[in-house]
Amino acid sequence: MTAFFIAGTDTEIGKTFVTCALLHAARAQGRVAVGMKPIAAGADMVAGELINEDAARLRAAGSFDPGLALLNPYCLKSPIAPHIAAAEEGVAIDPAPILAAFAKLQAQAELVLVEGVGGFRVPLGKSYDTADLARDLALPVILVVGMRLGCINHALLTAEAIQARGLQLAGWVANQVDPAMLRFEQNLEALTERLPAPLLGVTPFQADGNAAGAAAGLRLPE
Ligand SMILES: Nc1ncnc2c1ncn2[C@@H]1O[C@H](COP(=O)(O)OP(=O)(O)OP(=O)(O)O)[C@@H](O)[C@H]1O
Ligand SMILES: C[C@H](N)[C@H](N)CCCCCC(=O)O
Numbered sequence: 001m002t003a004f005f006i007a008g009t010d011t012e013i014g015k016t017f018v019t020c021a022l023l024h025a026a027r028a029q030g031r032v033a034v035g036m037k038p039i040a041a042g043a044d045m046v047a048g049e050l051i052n053e054d055a056a057r058l059r060a061a062g063s064f065d066p067g068l069a070l071l072n073p074y075c076l077k078s079p080i081a082p083h084i085a086a087a088e089e090g091v092a093i094d095p096a097p098i099l100a101a102f103a104k105l106q107a108q109a110e111l112v113l114v115e116g117v118g119g120f121r122v123p124l125g126k127s128y129d130t131a132d133l134a135r136d137l138a139l140p141v142i143l144v145v146g147m148r149l150g151c152i153n154h155a156l157l158t159a160e161a162i163q164a165r166g167l168q169l170a171g172w173v174a175n176q177v178d179p180a181m182l183r184f185e186q187n188l189e190a191l192t193e194r195l196p197a198p199l200l201g202v203t204p205f206q207a208d209g210n211a212a213g214a215a216a217g218l219r220l221p222e
């Protein structure tokens, strides 16, 4: 049984895209792999169930459907900062049911990938944030770097924050979220020289948005 916490340099930089690509890569090796999105903000009614888009994508990319109660314990309606959405909806985000759902997923799968929300330190309540959740889950972290101008600073700060909590940065993925980024190779080199963990792969920009197409160049940490 293996599991990783998937952190990102920001929101909308490809955490879900890369998590799905990693699930496809693991399944191609014959591993039973599922994704988890403990807290999602932004949901629509689809076929009678309230569902978040990330949760739907992770559900479709996994080896099996564990059900939304385990895959996405907290589904908030508004696509805003989760502590604000939770307050508006009268919800208190409690780590206990998240840890319980994670334990159940771990019992069913060889690999569980837990996607965070936004960047690494997104508040979930008055005194609890996503970094606290990664620490409570006690998971090694995979950092998704959304390759665009500004990502070097974001990546280095995030690596520091991960290490400051005693968590292991197991690796990072360079996700080509902006196909027009100038000097891509030099940026990749700057990150490779400075990040204290192995590069697990570069996920190219997929014009069709299909994460499975980006799985080939990826490896999971040992
Ligand atoms: N390599 C890529 N090629 C093509 N499209 C991509 C790529 N990476 C990300 N995208 C697209 O960019 C958008 C943002 O990506 P994604 O939803 O994975 O971000 P995120 O970091 O998970 O955001 P959030 O913080 O909301 O969870 C999505 O529409 C996704 O399909
Ligand atoms: C709704 C959006 N797609 C994300 N799920 C939430 C991102 C919250 C970011 C909060 C912040 O750091 O300012």
Ligand SMILES: [Mg+2]
Pocket (backbone or CB within 6 Å): 015, 016, 017, 054, 115
């Ligand atoms: Mg996402």
